[in-house]
Amino acid sequence: MRVHLTEANHDLLYQIEVVQELIGQATVSGELAPYRGQISSLCAGLRQQALRNLKDLSYNLPDTLNDILQATQGLTMAFELVNSRLALPIVRAKPGDRLGLAVLRWLHDSHSKTASLPFGLTDGSFAVYPTPQVPPIYLLPVSRQQTLLYLPLLFHEFGHLLYACHKPEMDDLVREFQTTVSDHFAPRVIRDNTAGTYDESYRARLVTAWYPWAQEFYCDAVGLTIGGPCFLKAFSHLFRTRSSDQFYVPRDDQLKRKHPVTWLRLKMLLDRARKYHLNELADQIDRAWSETAATIGVREDYEGTWADELHAPLRKALDDMLEESRPSRFGADNVWAADSDADGDDPVQLLNAAWRQFEQEHKSYRAWERQTIDAFLKSR
Amino acid sequence: MSEEWLDIQSFFADGDVLSAINDLSIAIKQEFANIEDTERVQRAGTARATLRRFLTRLGEVESAAENEIVSGMDPRFKELTDAFASARRDSANFRSVLMRTGAGSTLGLLDATDPRAKRELLHCLAELRRIVTRHQQTDISAIFEDF
Numbered sequence: 261m262r263v264h265l266t267e268a269n270h271d272l273l274y275q276i277e278v279v280q281e282l283i284g285q286a287t288v289s290g291e292l293a294p295y296r297g298q299i300s301s302l303c304a305g306l307r308q309q310a311l312r313n314l315k316d317l318s319y320n321l322p323d324t325l326n327d328i329l330q331a332t333q334g335l336t337m338a339f340e341l342v343n344s345r346l347a348l349p350i351v352r353a354k355p356g357d358r359l360g361l362a363v364l365r366w367l368h369d370s371h372s373k374t375a376s377l378p379f380g381l382t383d384g385s386f387a388v389y390p391t392p393q394v395p396p397i398y399l400l401p402v403s404r405q406q407t408l409l410y411l412p413l414l415f416h417e418f419g420h421l422l423y424a425c426h427k428p429e430m431d432d433l434v435r436e437f438q439t440t441v442s443d444h445f446a447p448r449v450i451r452d453n454t455a456g457t458y459d460e461s462y463r464a465r466l467v468t469a470w471y472p473w474a475q476e477f478y479c480d481a482v483g484l485t486i487g488g489p490c491f492l493k494a495f496s497h498l499f500r501t502r503s504s505d506q507f508y509v510p511r512d513d514q515l516k517r518k519h520p521v522t523w524l525r526l527k528m529l530l531d532r533a534r535k536y537h538l539n540e541l542a543d544q545i546d547r548a549w550s551e552t553a554a555t556i557g558v559r560e561d562y563e564g565t566w567a568d569e570l571h572a573p574l575r576k577a578l579d580d581m582l583e584e585s586r587p588s589r590f591g592a593d594n595v596w597a598a599d600s601d602a603d604g605d606d607p608v609q610l611l612n613a614a615w616r617q618f619e620q621e622h623k624s625y626r627a628w629e630r631q632t633i634d635a636f637l638k639s640r
Numbered sequence: 641m642s643e644e645w646l647d648i649q650s651f652f653a654d655g656d657v658l659s660a661i662n663d664l665s666i667a668i669k670q671e672f673a674n675i676e677d678t679e680r681v682q683r684a685g686t687a688r689a690t691l692r693r694f695l696t697r698l699g700e701v702e703s704a705a706e707n708e709i710v711s712g713m714d715p716r717f718k719e720l721t722d723a724f725a726s727a728r729r730d731s732a733n734f735r736s737v738l739m740r741t742g743a744g745s746t747l748g749l750l751d752a753t754d755p756r757a758k759r760e761l762l763h764c765l766a767e768l769r770r771i772v773t774r775h776q777q778t779d780i781s782a783i784f785e786d787f
Binding site: 420434 | 645658662663665672679680709712714715718769773
């Protein structure tokens with residue numbers, strides 16, 4: 261066993277060195293340099309662990325072989341994560357990343373808790389990995405990286421990072437809301453002396469499901485707060501015609517998912533949009549979703565995972581979470597500025613202008629977008 | 641908007657606990673064999689701090705019944721605490737002090753100097769590792785499902 265473990269750790273050392281070499285050779289933009297530094301440090305830590313395992317093996321203590329095997333397995337999985345996920349933003353870096361990276365740089369700079377955090381960008385469905393142990397990586401589908409219309413969805417992903425930065429306080433606020441959910445769905449049948457007819461384990465599963473769901477509602481609220489109309493339009497366009505399960509999901513499937521039903525998320529977003537005086541846009545989008553639902557033949561039904569009485573408590577929880585985390589807030593100046601008055605350096609202004617242009621001039625949009633992206637990147 | 645991030649967070653959280661278990665277990669065994677290794681001693685100190693935090697949190701959750709509704713907590717950590725509670729009921733396979741008396745009362749063993757207590761701590765660490773490793777397998781399957 262000792263021989264096998266020695267071989268395995270030598271192999272890991274070699275593989276780590278190859279990744280370190282690839283990371284060192286990659287050409288990355290300035291926005292990605294801090295991320296590269298962080299991942300290089302992480303690789304150095306993995307290398308240290310491999311050397312540590314080899315040193316422990318050198319003592320030749322049979323009693324420790326299982327511990328060293330476990331340490332080797334842990335190192336192997338951590339390395340796989342680096343190799344398959346964390347190194348990608350550096351190794352696959354290309355000039356086209358600059359648009360997304362520039363928006364992310366602005367986003368991180370907009371908050372004191374995130375300004376000094378390195379971050380990476382890579383290909384994938386919209387997501388972020390906001391773990392305390394490694395710098396956040398944002399994932400974007402390839403065409404969305406090179407164009408403007410769906411970049412506002414990064415504001416939602418940034419919400420996950422803000423949540424991670426304020427986790428104890430946010431968890432407390434989510435806990436309060438979960439208690440409200442629990443109380444609301446408490447079995448009234450006890451009062452009717454018919455205890456046992458209510459599925460208590462369902463209530464436990466529902467309350468547990470609301471932990472990640474509350475975070476998603478919060479991230480949507482962060483997205484809207486930062487981006488204003490452009491976020492709402494991007495969100496609506498991405499999901500409205502995607503699939504029927506954006507409108508309706510069977511109860512058991514809902515409980516297994518980390519995301520609430522999209523239609524309910526939209527309803528909460530529209531509520532906040534009206535609070536931000538975006539009434540006309542909210543009404544338009546509300547109608548569009550209702551028409552789509554009618555065409556599919558779906559009626560609004562969350563199958564007992566939601567009740568209208570939860571609306572006000574959820575809105576308050578989200579207000580409190582926004583107050584706690586304080587994301588930047590869009591303003592009339594960066595939403596409605598005429599293109600000629602646009603501040604070329606402001607991504608929120610840029611992304612709102614992009615949606616206006618897209619809605620008004622479909623045919624010439626791509627040419628406008630290319631020119632605008634060039635000007636934006638030159639200004640940075 | 642991906643579900644993978646919770647799995648990755650959980651993977652790292654479990655990984656920190658497993659590294660601490662490995663480091664402390666190896667350090668105690670090397671100490672028994674009279675091997676002097678300064679880095680090992682330092683790692684053992686860090687491992688004790690990590691395990692103290694983990695066991696304290698586990699002890700807090702333990703006081704609630706398994707089916708009680710727990711809020712404000714990552715569901716993946718709740719699954720780990722459920723697995724721990726389940727192992728505690730399985731006295732045929734889990735017999736350490738940690739399993740017999742719970743996380744809170746095991747904290748004192750972390751700083752034990754008596755060799756017998758240290759052997760008991762090794763037993764606790766080995767059983768805790770079985771539970772956390774099994775829990776981390778779920779994260780690994782979710783993250784690397786193509787393997």
